[in-house]
Amino acid sequence: MVTTIAVLREAVHHASTQSREDSLSARTPGFILALFPVGCSTIKAMSEREGKLARRVASELRGAGFVVYYVGGCVRDRLLGVETSDIDLCTDAPPARLRELFPGSAEVGAHFGVVLVRGEEAEVEVATFRSEHSYRDGRHPDAVAFETDPKKDVLRRDFTINALLQDPFSDEVVDYTGGKSDLEAGLIRAIGDPRQRFREDHLRLLRAVRFAARFSFEIEAETFSAMREMASTIERIAPERVQGELTRILTEGGARRGFELLDASGLLPHVLPEVARLKGVPQPPDFHPEGDVWTHTMLVLDSLGPCTPALGWAALLHDIAKPETIQFADRIRFHGHAEKGADEARRILTRLRCSNELSEAVASLVGAHMRFQDVPNMGEAAFRRFLRLPHLEELLQLHCADCLGARKGSETLELIARRRATLTESDIHPAPLLRGHDLIELGYRPGPAMGEMLSALEEEQLEGRLRSREEAVRWLKRHFPATV
Ligand code: ATP
Ligand code: MG
Secondary structure, eight states: HHHHHHHHHHHHHHHHHHHHHHHHHHHHHHHHHHHSSOOOOSSSSOOHHHHHHHHHHHHHHHTTTOOEEEEEHHHHHHHHTOOOSEEEEEESHHHHHHHHHHHOOOOOSSEEEEEEEETTTEEEEEEOOEEOOOTTSSSSSSSEOSOOOOHHHHHHSSSSGGEEEEEOOTTOOOOOSHHHHHHHHTTEOOOOOHHHHHOOOOOOHHHHHHHHHHOOOOHHHHHHHHHHHHGGGGGOOOOHHHHHHHHHHHHHSSSHHHHHHHTTTOOOHHOOOHTTTTTTTTOOOTTTTTOOOHHHHHHHTOOSEEEEOOHHHHHHHHHTHHHHHESSSSSSEEEHHHHHHHHHHHHHHTTTTTTTHHHHHHHHHHHHHTGGGGGOOOOHEEEEEHHHHHHHHHHHHHHHHHHHTOOOOHHHHHHHHHHHHTOOOHHSOOSSSOOOHHHHHTTTOOOOOHHHHHHHHHHHHHTTTTSHHEEEEEHHHSOOOOOO
């Protein structure tokens, strides 16, 4: 077993280096990276501190005579040799004993019997073994029973690879569901009857896709056919939960495979019908030899490594308005698709209950993704304003992914890097020549008009038409005389 796990570990490492080699950060030209470093890992590394705290908690439980195991994602990730996001412990200690043993720890819902033990800058979840019963709402169990048998605890979990236990002292892995062999085979398999498991909690449909995408695993045949049958039940899940899973699929490094699985399982039209509609929308072959809008979008996702939510969603939605803007003129054209796409992206993300901040970031990236066309003809001020666009770093990454998805390089990125290198930070963000209090001293009254004056001044400054305080005062008196 040890050797096969080691071989698998190699394979996963190989796959992740490969995908990293193919990914945006690896293919972003070096000069762009130097100016705008690409890359962000959404999976936080399990800290030393967390590991230490987990061992201390385990020792205390063992010392008090209880059974204790590492469980779930952290065991899976350890066996795969990949970073893990958090450590979960499970034990036969009843909730009341957990509260006594770890006074001051936060209870994650007392009746759930889960406590969050906090140490210095680390926290570990400890849960009493439990079984779960009767899921009438398709998401939450109506009843939870505390158990002393760890087997009962793992049987309520979703997939075999998420149901492994590990003894914190001997490192022995306890496997009641065949999780180890599924890890070796690279399979996502529901525990027990997949139909029943997806009926209990429909969110598991998306979790299956997420884990398959993240680890480049296959979904086991019976599990997959249950998913196909039950795809429409995902509509009963709260939009923010759906959004949480989709965001993770987009940002954890396997976005293309994730979306191909959403498509193949029939989930896509139920979660993102607008994206499903990209299929079969033709594009001009001269500009897009790769094929239709869906194919292009998948190739764009393919070039993303782990990335920020804004970049992941913008990559998925950048051409979302192509179906509604298509025109068969001299050639196929999508006039205004970026601007319309920004509205469409905002609408979709609002429906999925994304934060305003994320929706606006994505809308701004989608809305600006065609601006690169104008860069070669931009004058100085226009170019500086371009460099001031919000989320510039992600916008450059989006453009890079967009080019890779159309099987071409980008001379524009090279041009941007060359021109950017000649500018200082204060060329791009010059200190204002006048501020609000200066305007008040000059006799203007505070109010909304003052904001307008300040941005008009900034515009003139950026254009290079105003260079000093005196010039600014003169200009202001000429253009805003009435308010004085
Ligand atoms: P990640 O690395 O994404 O956090 P994870 O496996 O740790 O993966 P969590 O969502 O943190 O996933 O859940 C921890 C464990 O709880 C899982 O490994 C699984 O055993 C169990 N679990 C979580 N959500 C469900 C669910 N919806 N149905 C059944 N079991 C679940
Ligand atoms: Mg976890």
